[in-house]
Amino acid sequence: MKIKAINGFKDILPEEAVRWRFMEEKARDIFGRFGAREIRLPILEKTELFARSIGEATDIVEKEMYTFADKGITMRPEGTASLLRAFIEHGLHVQQPVQRLYTIGPMFRHERPQKGRLRQFHQMDVEVIGAPEPAVDAELMAMGRMLLDELGISASLEINSLGCPDCRPGFRSRLIGFLENRRHRLCQDCRRRIDTNPLRVLDCKKPDCRAQVQEAPSILDALCDPCRDHFAAVCRGLEALGVDHGVNRFMVRGLDYYTRTTFEFITGDLGAQAAIGAGGRYDGLIEQLGGPALPGIGFAMGMERLALLMEQQETPLPRPATDLFVAALGEKAAAYAFPLVHELRRLGLSAAMDHSGRSLKAQMKQAGRTRANYTLIIGDNELEQQEAILRDMATRKQESVALQTDAAEQAHLLALRVRQNVIVHP
RNA sequence: GUGAGCGUAGCUCAGCUGGUGGUAGCACCGGGUUGUGGCCUCGGAGGUCGUGGGUUCAAGUCCCAUCGCUCACCCCA
Numbered sequence: 001m002k003i004k005a006i007n008g009f010k011d012i013l014p015e016e017a018v019r020w021r022f023m024e025e026k027a028r029d030i031f032g033r034f035g036a037r038e039i040r041l042p043i044l045e046k047t048e049l050f051a052r053s054i055g056e057a058t059d060i061v062e063k064e065m066y067t068f069a070d071k072g073i074t075m076r077p078e079g080t081a082s083l084l085r086a087f088i089e090h091g092l093h094v095q096q097p098v099q100r101l102y103t104i105g106p107m108f109r110h111e112r113p114q115k116g117r118l119r120q121f122h123q124m125d126v127e128v129i130g131a132p133e134p135a136v137d138a139e140l141m142a143m144g145r146m147l148l149d150e151l152g153i154s155a156s157l158e159i160n161s162l163g164c165p166d167c168r169p170g171f172r173s174r175l176i177g178f179l180e181n182r183r184h185r186l187c188q189d190c191r192r193r194i195d196t197n198p199l200r201v202l203d204c205k206k207p208d209c210r211a212q213v214q215e216a217p218s219i220l221d222a223l224c225d226p227c228r229d230h231f232a233a234v235c236r237g238l239e240a241l242g243v244d245h246g247v248n249r250f251m252v253r254g255l256d257y258y259t260r261t262t263f264e265f266i267t268g269d270l271g272a273q274a275a276i277g278a279g280g281r282y283d284g285l286i287e288q289l290g291g292p293a294l295p296g297i298g299f300a301m302g303m304e305r306l307a308l309l310m311e312q313q314e315t316p317l318p319r320p321a322t323d324l325f326v327a328a329l330g331e332k333a334a335a336y337a338f339p340l341v342h343e344l345r346r347l348g349l350s351a352a353m354d355h356s357g358r359s360l361k362a363q364m365k366q367a368g369r370t371r372a373n374y375t376l377i378i379g380d381n382e383l384e385q386q387e388a389i390l391r392d393m394a395t396r397k398q399e400s401v402a403l404q405t406d407a408a409e410q411a412h413l414l415a416l417r418v419r420q421n422v423i424v425h426p
Numbered sequence: 427g428u429g430a431g432c433g434u435a436g437c438u439c440a441g442c443u444g445g446u447g448g449u450a451g452c453a454c455c456g457g458g459u460u461g462u463g464g465c466c467u468c469g470g471a472g473g474u475c476g477u478g479g480g481u482u483c484a485a486g487u488c489c490c491a492u493c494g495c496u497c498a499c500c501c502c503a
Contacts, residue, residue, distance in 0.1 A: 004494080059501050063427085078503085107503085112427085114497055123503060189500070200501095254502055264503090275503060302503030329461065360461045368463035379461060393463070 008111075008119025019307055022317050024104060026150050027124050027301075034143045036100040036126055041082045043106065047074040053081040053289060055256030057196065064109040075108040078255070079125035080282070080298055081289075087129060088291035098130040104303075116273035116305045126279075127298030129286065134230050137261045137281065137297055138237025144265060144277055144299060145243050151306060152315030155276055158248040159238075159263040161231040162199075163223050165284065168259075171222035172198060182212050202250040218249045227260055234261055253278075257285040261297065269312055270305055277301035323349040324418050325367035329360055329379035336407075337378060343411030349418065367393065374418050376401070390417070 005011060012020055028038070047067055054061050054077070066075040076082050083103055086092075092099055104124045113119060126143070128136050141157060148155055163171060179186065179194045179201055186194075190201045190209050202213050223231065238245050245263075253262050262280035270276070279299020287293040324344060328337035337353050344351035352370055354363050360377070367375045377389040386403045401417070404410040 007495080064501080109502080111501070112499090113495095114499095117502075121503070125503095272498065273503080278503060300503055305503065327462080359456090361459080361463080362456085364461095364463040366463085372463090375463080377462070381461085389462090391462075396463090398462085 008113040010118055010120070016307070018317050018320065019310055019315075020303070022315075023151060023303060023306055023310065024124075027102075027104065027147055030143060030147050030150065031102045031124075031126055034100065034126075034139065036102045036128075039083060039086060039101045039103050041076075041079070041086055041103055041105070043075055043108075044073045045076055045082055045085065047072050049081050049085055049289075050074055050077060053084070053255075053257055053285060054078065058254060058256060060109060060254070064111055066108045066110055077109045078107055079103055079105070079123055079300060080127060080257075083125065083127055083298075084129075084286055084289055084291065084296070088286065088289060093130060093292055093294060096130075098128065100126070100128050102126040114273075115271045116302070116308055118304060122303035123300040124303060125298065125300045127296060129296045130294045131297075132283065132295040134233035134261075135237050137230075137234045138241060138243070140279070140297060140299060141238060141245070141263055142241045142243045144279075144301070147301070148265060148277075148306075151310055152313050153267075153276070153306060153309045154313070155265045155267045155309075157243065157245040157263060157265055158251055159234065159245050159261065160248050160251040161220060161223060161227060161234075161260050162253065162258055162262055162280070163219060163227050164259050167222055167224035167227055168219075171217065171219050174217050174222065175199065175202075178216050185212050197252075199252040200254075203252050213250065220247070220249050230260055253280060257282040257288075259283045263299070265301075267305075267309060270308060273302075273305060275302070276305040276309065319371060321350070321371040321373060322352050322367075323373055324351045324414060325363075325370060325372035325375045326351065326353040327360060327363040327367065327375055327377045328353060329363075329377075331357075332380065332383055333378040336383065336403075337376075339407040340410055340414075343408045344415065346408075347411055347415045349415055376414065378403075390414075 031038075047065070050065065051061050056062075060077050065077050067073070083101060087099065087101070102125060104122070106120050106122050108120055110119060111117060126140065128140060141159070145157060162168060176194060176198050179190075179198060183191055183194065186201065186209055187204065187206050190204050190206075193200045193204075199219075201209065202216060204210065204213070220228075220231070235245075235247070251262060251264060258280040260281040260283065263278065264275045265277040266274050267276055268274065277299055279297070281295065281297040283295040286296055326337040326341055328334040334353075334355070334357070341351045341353045352367075352372070354366055358366075360379075364375065372393055375391045375393060377391060382388045382403065387400045388403050389398050390401050391398045401414070404413065
């Protein structure tokens, strides 16, 4: 019986990995432009970290974590908790008043896999710690938008405010009162949600629930003055930066730690998975985790979802190419080519040759397959006359080049000849 | 945790109400081109029809079980 990867865990094969690399390089580039520095974090953390940050009663903590119960450790289901733990542990706030950090890597949740949702999935996570200003909220969303733009992905941005510990509890109880009155008109799930997570009812997709909820009190009307001012300033900031967005008063978060600004990048092209990136402000969380009383805001992009969209929208990718393929015919020629290819590689070129003594036709085919820009053809005739044929694969033009006895010298000459014409394929 | 659908070559799939002999395309290898890739053409290799059981003279096809995958609910990036 063949051993296969386990359910919800996927291999990213070479062809697909090209897309992933492009995505990661774009992200690192753009995060860097916004002053974010990379932080690399462990995959395993104490279980308690996630219970305290994400929330004991959330689905993630209650039933989706990969936990080694006997050791009290868990494979991270998201990045923010780990990042903040590291931030607090190493006292990063004393270095700079505002820290912008990003991390990229795998996360783990034991859910049933479906389109755009795996058990091991990957996120790109950006967090800004120490800045309460609404301008930062707008800046972060603008950064997310820029990344999507440069990845060729179109999505809409929805924003909302969840208020703060001063104003949310009041809204929450008003909402519960409203929902209780209409309990009988809500779906089974929403009836349960009234007790577990009443705000979540606002986000139910069932038409009947949506209709009921239209009449519900709006959190935006219930915000305290500071939260109201903050939200207004966020909207102005987005407008100043030309970032299109819509206000969605029904949007909520699945994690407990969010305050004030929340946002999601939404697409209709991924089946049931609409959110490709989401985040928000978490002003009390760092203190709650035993750190300094600093505000924070961050968001995560789901990389599998981005990759699916890039594929659908046919985002052009840089394809790897070979600078020079050496086609050697016969043992003597192969013996000459062997160190030559090595020297070419030492000089920084990508070079390849065949080791199985195949026909020239087969080797040319191989050269084409490896996307070689040039092929150097060396046979017995060429060795005898100390001249090889250099073929430009795109133009099919050939020229002869003098053969040197020394491989390093030969490689150097070829590199000079071939490099100036190396094309970076779009 | 719940529901539905699907398992035929490395990939994408054909195979009608069960009827000798398992399709095709892509990819791979070779020939046409005795030393020149992409196009064309000819050929080759590649399959326990997911697995086990049952019905039948006969099962890729029908039934049952099992495993796997996919999508959706839930939840979320």
